[in-house]
Amino acid sequence: MSTTIVLIIYFLIVVLILVNVNKFMHIFQQSFYELDDFLPAIKTTKVYKMQIYEILLVIFAVLSLFNNYFLILYGIISIYTSFNTVNKRAVAKKKFVYTSRVRITYAIIAFLVALSVFAVGININTKGIIAVFVILSLYKLWAIALVLIGNAIAKPLLNVINSRYIKEAKNIINSNKKLKIIAVTGSYGKTSTKNIITSLLEEKYITVMTPKSYNTTLGVVKTIREQIKPYTEVFVCEMGAARLGEISEICDIAKPDISVITSIGPQHLTTFKSMDNIVKGKFEIITDAKKDVKAVLNLDNDYIKEGIEKYAKNTEIISYGMNEKNAEYTVENITMSDKGSIFDIVYEDSKIQIRTKLLGKHNIYNITCAVTIAKELGMTNEEIKKAISKIKPVEHRLELKKMGGILSLDDSFNSNPEGSKAAIETLNMFKDKYKVLVTPGMIELGEKTDELNKKLGEYATTLDYVILVGKITTDKIKEGMDEKGYKDYIVVDDLYEAFRKLEELQISHENLLALFENDLPDSYIK
Numbered sequence: 001m002s003t004t005i006v007l008i009i010y011f012l013i014v015v016l017i018l019v020n021v022n023k024f025m026h027i028f029q030q031s032f033y034e035l036d037d038f039l040p041a042i043k044t045t046k047v048y049k050m051q052i053y054e055i056l057l058v059i060f061a062v063l064s065l066f067n068n069y070f071l072i073l074y075g076i077i078s079i080y081t082s083f084n085t086v087n088k089r090a091v092a093k094k095k096f097v098y099t100s101r102v103r104i105t106y107a108i109i110a111f112l113v114a115l116s117v118f119a120v121g122i123n124i125n126t127k128g129i130i131a132v133f134v135i136l137s138l139y140k141l142w143a144i145a146l147v148l149i150g151n152a153i154a155k156p157l158l159n160v161i162n163s164r165y166i167k168e169a170k171n172i173i174n175s176n177k178k179l180k181i182i183a184v185t186g187s188y189g190k191t192s193t194k195n196i197i198t199s200l201l202e203e204k205y206i207t208v209m210t211p212k213s214y215n216t217t218l219g220v221v222k223t224i225r226e227q228i229k230p231y232t233e234v235f236v237c238e239m240g241a242a243r244l245g246e247i248s249e250i251c252d253i254a255k256p257d258i259s260v261i262t263s264i265g266p267q268h269l270t271t272f273k274s275m276d277n278i279v280k281g282k283f284e285i286i287t288d289a290k291k292d293v294k295a296v297l298n299l300d301n302d303y304i305k306e307g308i309e310k311y312a313k314n315t316e317i318i319s320y321g322m323n324e325k326n327a328e329y330t331v332e333n334i335t336m337s338d339k340g341s342i343f344d345i346v347y348e349d350s351k352i353q354i355r356t357k358l359l360g361k362h363n364i365y366n367i368t369c370a371v372t373i374a375k376e377l378g379m380t381n382e383e384i385k386k387a388i389s390k391i392k393p394v395e396h397r398l399e400l401k402k403m404g405g406i407l408s409l410d411d412s413f414n415s416n417p418e419g420s421k422a423a424i425e426t427l428n429m430f431k432d433k434y435k436v437l438v439t440p441g442m443i444e445l446g447e448k449t450d451e452l453n454k455k456l457g458e459y460a461t462t463l464d465y466v467i468l469v470g471k472i473t474t475d476k477i478k479e480g481m482d483e484k485g486y487k488d489y490i491v492v493d494d495l496y497e498a499f500r501k502l503e504e505l506q507i508s509h510e511n512l513l514a515l516f517e518n519d520l521p522d523s524y525i526k
Helices: 003-030 035-045 052-063 070-087 100-122 128-136 139-175 190-201 217-227 246-251 275-282 302-311 361-376 381-390 417-428 446-460 475-483 495-508
Strands: 180-185 207-209 234-238 258-261 294-298 316-321 329-337 340-347 350-356 399-403 406-411 434-439 465-469 489-492 512-517
Touching (some): 003 035, 003 070, 003 100, 003 139, 052 070, 100 139, 139 217, 180 190, 180 246, 190 207, 190 258, 190 361, 190 381, 207 217, 217 234, 258 361, 275 302, 294 361, 329 361, 350 361, 350 381, 361 381, 361 417, 406 495, 417 434, 417 446, 417 512, 434 495, 446 475, 465 475, 465 495, 475 489, 489 495, 495 512
Parallel strands (some): 180 258, 207 234, 258 294, 294 316, 316 329, 406 512, 434 465, 434 512, 465 489
Antiparallel strands (some): 329 340, 340 350, 399 406
């Protein structure tokens, strides 16, 4: 067998491994670079299951040990497998971000691959190279291994770089004595609330917020280093967490003057391990803030009331809610339509009538929270009303828009029980529409995952039709609908197929309105 053919075949198998490296690095990124999240995601996708062509790849590699001519068949299967892998790549719902961590990891992987190419080059005429082909035929496992090895090697270097960035961020915060820091966390609603708070405060103050879902330590650090200036007056900082200590770590960099907890529920229960830990973790935004921090809390949430007793007894609390009449800021006279919402916020002896384009009760909570902070910072009612009237729906958060020609309520960034129920309630407000739910279900709810997905199925029976995306996470939703005797649903493999079904339904229902509910990492949609 010629050296050229062997090198070409080796090149093909290396390309196949690297294409899969990109795939698994994306999943690792969606798993927040945590092994405890990454491995369950890999297990869920069942990537270890081999297709027929992958089995043939291994077989021909083994046969090549006995007869070099089998290498030709091995090469043909390698080409087919490569094209099949590239062509079957789905469009990611969450784009792969080429961060510094990713680039450094890829540089290490490239170096490791280059070493292997060199090793092959000096052993090109030995029988051992064919044995290498046998091993490399398990290309998915090698791709996963390279991702983990590359990240493990990169970690010490990243720690040094990140420590320098964190120090710079602390210096920027400490040098701006007049800067007010508003920290926002919660199991649900923190990003929407952050955006609304910022929209209100921008009416009067020079305000910076953490963009999109930059709610990790490094996301906050990046925002501070790039956006906080000496003249910035307010920094609205979203703080996310999937484990104890993560909010505390962010507070060590940017200690809040006002801390907000929008809600607490069984989100990230898999990593927090218990509801007690979730409550404790969220209240780090108060316990690790400035000593004179003011806490803005949603009293309608029982877990928050529980946390107040444990972690905020000596903290100045400003409360809000719709159901809890003891809250300082409450809501009355709610009306909703496809044009938006109208309601009154009542506090002390005053009342503000709010008109907004935003839909859903959760947005009423978010706006009420934001108004509470705006009043605390000295804004007038007229300034608040003017600012709220300008607010546009947050992207992918009950956003009414056209998607592929389908009128849709895009709530795809939501993935929690309370938000899902509220979104279905909002959809049901559209009395003149043919209402369709599109969802892959919910994850990261620990032992409650099955129970809560089943409840989602029960809520969904109030709608005209349901499209379940993927078979991995939708079984319990289906069970909930089946027990209610609901039959107007279908299970599809992916979002592409879901859109085709919506187009089919729209032919007979011109008034169709589709709710896209929940957003799971691509690894869970199979």
